[in-house]
Amino acid sequence: QSALTQPASVSGSPGQSITISCTGSYSDIGGYNYVSWYQQHPGKAPKLMIYDVTYRPSGVSNRFSGSKSGNTASLTISGLQAEDEADYFCSSYISNTTPYVFGTGTKVTVL
Amino acid sequence: QVQLVESGGGVVKPGRSLRLSCAASGFTFSTYGMHWVRQAPGKGPEWVAVISHDGSNRYYADSVRGQFTISRDNSKNTLYLQMNSLSAEDTAVYYCAKDLVRYNTGWSFDYWGQGTLVTVSS
Numbered sequence: 001q002s003a004l005t006q007p008a009s010v011s012g013s014p015g016q017s018i019t020i021s022c023t024g025s026y027s028d029i030g031g032y033n034y035v036s037w038y039q040q041h042p043g044k045a046p047k048l049m050i051y052d053v054t055y056r057p058s059g060v061s062n063r064f065s066g067s068k069s070g071n072t073a074s075l076t077i078s079g080l081q082a083e084d085e086a087d088y089f090c091s092s093y094i095s096n097t098t099p100y101v102f103g104t105g106t107k108v109t110v111l
Numbered sequence: 112q113v114q115l116v117e118s119g120g121g122v123v124k125p126g127r128s129l130r131l132s133c134a135a136s137g138f139t140f141s142t143y144g145m146h147w148v149r150q151a152p153g154k155g156p157e158w159v160a161v162i163s164h165d166g167s168n169r170y171y172a173d174s175v176r177g178q179f180t181i182s183r184d185n186s187k188n189t190l191y192l193q194m195n196s197l198s199a200e201d202t203a204v205y206y207c208a209k210d211l212v213r214y215n216t217g218w219s220f221d222y223w224g225q226g227t228l229v230t231v232s233s
Contacts, residue, residue: 003155034217034218034219036218036219036220038156038220045206045223045224045225045226046148046156046206046220046223047223048211048219048220048221051211051217051219051221052217052219057211057221087155089155089156091156091158091218092218093218097173097176098158098171098172098173098174099161099170099218100158100161100172100218101158102155102156102157102158103155104155105155
């Protein structure tokens with residue numbers, strides 16, 4: 001099963017906003033609202049940042065926001081901070097024999 | 112607080128079997144679906160399997176169907192993953208993860224364990 005497509009890297013200066021895209025198809029992102037975003041620091045388990053396209057779990061900073069348009073989901077980080085430097089993975093339910101897929105991952109660098 | 116603690120990983124020869132465990136605490140285990148997710152070295156996560164809160168439904172990734180079996184013991188608050196006929200492609204850190212939604216599958220994982228490394232090598 002093909003992974004969702006993300007840019008390999010995105011960078012920004014402290015205080016800036018960045019957006020990470022996640023492109024799929026009508027059978028995953030385009031067809032369902034089960035899009036999530038995870039943050040992963042080196043050697044750590046992933047952490048849920050966004051679920052159901054736009055919702056933030058309790059305790060996640062409101063600097064993180066999610067959206068979707070057609071077959072593409074996006075994660076925006078506003079007011080970039082050094083602690084945001086990490087890998088980010090999108091994910092989605094997919095109408096397929098493998099019902100769940102992750103994205104290729106994006107490394108966020110804070111300049 | 113929610114805790115998920117995996118165990119059972121290690122080095123195993125190709126063709127052998129291994130059973131992973133995930134001990135859960137801090138929430139009502141029997142009311143949440145549970146997932147296994149693996150991550151090969153230097154790669155992104157790969158979803159492996161899910162089991163419903165009561166164990167009545169199980170779904171697998173194509174890559175492990177027929178090879179891995181997910182199960183749970185709600186009396187022991189423990190999730191399992193039985194892995195058979197292991198090959199080098201199964202080398203990864205294996206995480207158990209709690210589903211966000213109660214009594215259903217929400218397809219988001221709000222708590223993860225620390226992971227257990229499985230290395231398949233002769």
